[in-house]
Structure formats: structure tokens, C-alpha cells
Amino acid sequence: MPKKEIIALDGDGVLLDYHTAYRFAWERAFGVLPEIVDPQAYWAMDRYEVRRLEGEERARFRQCFDHVHWSSLPALPGAVEACHRLNDAGYELVCVTAIGMEFEQARLANLRNAGFPIERVIATPMSVYGDSPKVAALTELRPVAFVDDYLPYFAGIPPHVHAALILREPNGSPNVGPDLRNIQSTHQDLAAFAGWWLEQGRGAA
Structure with missing residues (x-):
């Protein structure tokens, strides 16, 4: 069989809802579920009514980002269905995610349990x-x-790779500026990307 073409997908903010997981991590650490103050904030700490942490409090919060945390993030709306569309079209989906190596298997378990057709995490x-x-x-x-x-x-990704940027929440977003010229397509979420990609007739061979 010919080798499947690969689509590489980020984890937090593309497949999984980091914002909600951050909120629950704060509750685990401090016993209070923070209120949403800006639903259009890109960064989790700007989205919720939380304070800047230092010293012991910061260490306590970081301890909550453990295997339990990284194996239990909820899927973003429409993300599982989008991945099944891409998978059914013949692509192999690989999650390429900027987390510690020690949490790689936790992330894979998270994706499997959420119903994503993804069998590889890097x-x-x-x-x-x-x-x-x-x-x-x-x-x-x-x-x-x-x-x-x-x-x-x-920055610096191979030129043959189609660069697709998910824009999501705009307030405080880093997704602005001259580097946007290196992006080949922008989308509001993964479902929008999947629909656009397949409408271009890009089904895998």
C-alpha cells in the first residue's frame, strides 16, 4: 500500500481546549473556579479572573499540570469530527505538540479517549x-x-509544508504582524480548515 500523506496538527488550541483545562487546574490548585472575564482573550490568564502568581503559589499551580491534567483536556467543538473527515479522506493525522516529553503518552491517551483518530503524538x-x-x-x-x-x-518550517494558521480568539493574539505573509491559509478553527482543505480537492491519493 502507498504511504498515507500526513497532516500535522497542534494540540492545545487546535484539537484540545486548553482554556477550560487551565480553569480547572486553577480550581485544583486554589479551590476556586475562576470566572470568565474576556471570552475573546487568546491567553488563558487573560480569559479568567485570575491573579499573577509568584513563589509558592506559582509552584503549587504548576504542580497541577501533571499527567492527570495532560490526559484529560476536553476536545474543542468540532475538532473530533474534523479529524474524522480528514482521516476518512485518506490522511494520517499526527499531533505535533509543544509539551514536555514526559507527557507524550498522556497526550496520546487524551486524544484517544476523546475519540480522535490519531495514533501518534510527537x-x-x-x-x-x-x-x-x-x-x-x-x-x-x-x-x-x-x-x-x-x-x-x-518560523523555519520546511517550505513544502502548507502552513495553516488557526486564528481563534483575537484579544491579545500573537497571530498578527509581518510573519503572516508566511502563512498560506487562515481559519477560525480546525473544522473550518478541514472543510476548506477538502473543498480544494485535496483528498489524499
């Missing part, structure tokens, strides 16, 4: 260089498309 810890931490994985994978919601992660 964790990409932060790079010490200027390029995206995802460049090495994308260079090796050679996907036909890479879908992410964070513009800086497209």
Missing part, C-alpha cells in the same frame, strides 16, 4: 534557537500541511 520541547521547536519534527515527518494556532511556531 512532543517538541522548546528550542534554544530562533526557529519553532516543531521544525525538526516537521522536517522528519514531511507532512502536506501543518495546522497550529500560534504564529511563531511556523
Whole structure:
């Protein structure tokens, strides 16, 4: 059988609802479920009524980002269905996600339990260089498309990879500026990308 073409997908903000998981992590740490103050905020800490953390409080909050956290994020609306559409069209979907290597299996379990047709996760810890931490994985994978919601992660990706940016919430978004010229398509969410991609007649061979 010919090898399937690959579409690489980011995790948080593309497949999974990091905002809601952040809110529940705050409740785990401090016993209070924070109120939403800006539903259009890109960053979770701007979305909720939370305070800046330092010292012991910051350490306590970070401890909540453990295997339980990374294996239990809810799927974003329409994301599971979008992945099934792409999978049914003949693509192999790979999650390329900027989390610690120790949480790679937790993320895979999360995706499987949520119903995503994804059997491979590549964790990409932060790079010490200027390029995206995802460049090495994308260079090796050679996907036909890479879908992410964070513009800086497209820096330095291979030129043959279609760069698809999920714009999502606009307030405080980093998805602005001259680097947008390197993006080949923009979409509100993964469902919009999947519909557009398949409408272009890009079903896998």
C-alpha cells in the first residue's frame, strides 16, 4: 500500500481546549473556579479572573499540570469530527505538540479517549534557537500541511509544508504582524480548515 500523506496538527488550541483545562487546574490548585472575564482573550490568564502568581503559589499551580491534567483536556467543538473527515479522506493525522516529553503518552491517551483518530503524538520541547521547536519534527515527518494556532511556531518550517494558521480568539493574539505573509491559509478553527482543505480537492491519493 502507498504511504498515507500526513497532516500535522497542534494540540492545545487546535484539537484540545486548553482554556477550560487551565480553569480547572486553577480550581485544583486554589479551590476556586475562576470566572470568565474576556471570552475573546487568546491567553488563558487573560480569559479568567485570575491573579499573577509568584513563589509558592506559582509552584503549587504548576504542580497541577501533571499527567492527570495532560490526559484529560476536553476536545474543542468540532475538532473530533474534523479529524474524522480528514482521516476518512485518506490522511494520517499526527499531533505535533509543544509539551514536555514526559507527557507524550498522556497526550496520546487524551486524544484517544476523546475519540480522535490519531495514533501518534510527537512532543517538541522548546528550542534554544530562533526557529519553532516543531521544525525538526516537521522536517522528519514531511507532512502536506501543518495546522497550529500560534504564529511563531511556523518560523523555519520546511517550505513544502502548507502552513495553516488557526486564528481563534483575537484579544491579545500573537497571530498578527509581518510573519503572516508566511502563512498560506487562515481559519477560525480546525473544522473550518478541514472543510476548506477538502473543498480544494485535496483528498489524499
